[in-house]
Amino acid sequence: MAERASYPKQTKRSARIKFALTKPTVQSLTKPKSTTMEYAEYNPSKNQLQEPKEPELQKQYRRTYQLRKTWKIAQWHHRGKFNAGMNLAIENAFNRIREQIKMLYAQHGEYFYDHDLREDYTENTDTIHAIACSTLYMSLDCHPSFEYEVYYNIDSSPFKVQIAALIEHGFSPGVAKPFDRVVSIETYFLHIRSYWRDNPEHFGYL
Secondary structure: OOOOOOOOOOOHHHHHHHHHHHOOOHHHHOOOOOOOOOOOEEEOOOOEEEOOOOOHHHHHOOOOOOOOOHHHHHHHOHHHHHOHHHHHHHHHHHHHHHHHHHHHHHHHOOEEEEEEOOOOOOOOOOEEEEEEEOOEEEEEEEOOOOOEEEEEEOOOOOOHHHHHHHHHHHOOOOOEEEOOOOOOHHHHHHHHHHHHOOOOOOEEEO
């Protein structure tokens, strides 16, 4: 009868050492790619600031389209079509009151801002038309619910009583709302002038 081959007896300690030497590490299997932006470094040899590289993740989710004006969306949206008649009446009333306000301020030769923002995308997506001076602000906006609304501030206007009467009789209750987002209309008007750089297409003496 043939004798069995004899092998060296393997102890538990030697088995643990062997497994530890051959066990692959998690870092060796997967090496995650860094998605953080590198810091800008100054290169003295080129004497210029090296621009940091933008991660691929940011390039992938960068917005490359232009937001559409709300009043344009209302033209084909079912809720906008439902409000079309009311919106047209509000717009006509706004234009009529706008001309009457300009006639009032023309008595003082006021420096006035009158801008049709219907096709302008630099302001915001809701504003359709805006007028302003050092004592007045008024705008026609299209709410995201596709309903036209008017914002106004006439607290420091010398024609406050007359303009308030025009707004009360020209719009239905709830359409015209006070514009209280700024502390001072005079300061806000200076901001408008600075932003548009007194463009003669939108600014002028009445």
